Amino acid sequence: MNWLIDFWRSSIGGKVIMAITGLLLFGFVVAHLLGNLQLLSGPDKINAYAKMLHDLGPLLWVMRIGLLVVFVLHVATGIRLARANKAARPVAYAKEATIQASFASRSMVLSGLSLLVFVVYHLLHFTLGVTNPGHSALKAAGAGGHDVYAMVTASFSVPAIAIAYMAFQAVLFLHLSHGVQSLAQTLGLNHRRYSPMVRTLAYLLAxxxxxxxxxxxxxxxxxxxKVAS
Ligand code: HEM
Structure with missing residues (x-):
């Protein structure tokens, strides 16, 4: 067990953990988006998708707990690496002369913590039904308890909620655009010939x-x- 903790504490171990957990979270975000896009095909499609997920039963819980572990590891390791970086240079540069580092790379901790706020809000909103219990009641009321279409459309017809979701996507863009480049670097794809291609791909994916x-x-x-009637 000790070697695992030592690995987590080492700088290279931290980078590898960030890359693996980052890749898994990236996979989740892509799969989640593909599922959510079924909203555009109408209530039947997205509600059937929600029912299929729900019918996975215990497997869904294994996936949820796995996702939570991966998420906590990613946040904790990211904070640890950022603190170690800071400790390595206790006195800040008198003049910041960062030429290479982009705004996205310098704000990874801030964008990451903002996403943490978003995910907590998102779970309170849709999964736990705390922030808008009326919207979650719509989900429980229709289509055998799987009317996700009614819940999501009722939520996004409230301008403040829709705008908050859109604003957080700008933060997600910032985080992913640098995250994908960091991942490529950890995987050793930082050759001068590939870097511009990796950068373009990262921006396109994000x-x-x-x-x-x-x-x-x-x-x-x-x-x-259309909002469900
Ligand atoms: C407009 C964009 C999005 C929509 C419409 C959406 C919608 C949903 C819905 C309907 C659920 C399931 C609620 C339930 O019935 O339990 C859900 C769960 C979740 N969403 Fe999203 N989501 C969006 C974006 C995101 C993003 C960007 C992230 C991560 C950065 C995210 C992370 C999660 C997580 C972690 C869960 C919990 C999964 C689970 O229940 O196991 N979502 N989302």
Missing amino acids: AAIAGGNAFLPFAVLSGIV
Whole structure:
């Protein structure tokens, strides 16, 4: 067990853990987006998808607990690495002369912690039904307790909620655009020949994911997707 803790504490171990957990979270965000995009195909599709997930029963709980462990590891290791970096340079540069590091790379801890706030709010909103119990009641009331369409469309027809979701997607874009590049670097793809390609791919993937997510509240707010009657 000790070697595992030593590995976590080492700088290279921390980077490997960030890469593996980052990749798993990236996979989750892509799968979650593909599921959510079924909102555009109407209530039957997305509600059937929600029912299929629910019918996984204990397997769904194994996946949820796995996701939580991965998420906690990613946040805890990210904070530890950032603190270790800071401790290595206790006195800040008199003049910040960062030429290479982008805004996204310098704000990874801030964007990551903002996403943590988003995920907590998102779970309180949709999964636990704390912030808008009326919207969650809609989910429980229809389609055998799987009317996710009614819950999501009722939520995003409230401008403040829709705008908050869209704003958080800008943060997700920032975090993913640098995260994918960091991952590539840890995997050893930082060759001068590949770097521009990796950077372009990172921006494209981040834009597709954040843009896809942001489109859903926009689609409900603008009437492209109809609120359940
Ligand atoms: C507009 C974009 C999004 C929509 C419409 C959406 C919708 C949903 C819905 C309907 C659920 C299930 C609630 C339930 O019935 O239990 C859910 C769960 C969840 N979402 Fe999202 N989501 C969005 C974006 C995101 C993003 C960007 C993240 C992560 C950064 C995220 C993370 C999660 C997590 C961790 C869960 C809990 C999964 C579980 O119950 O096991 N979501 N989301």
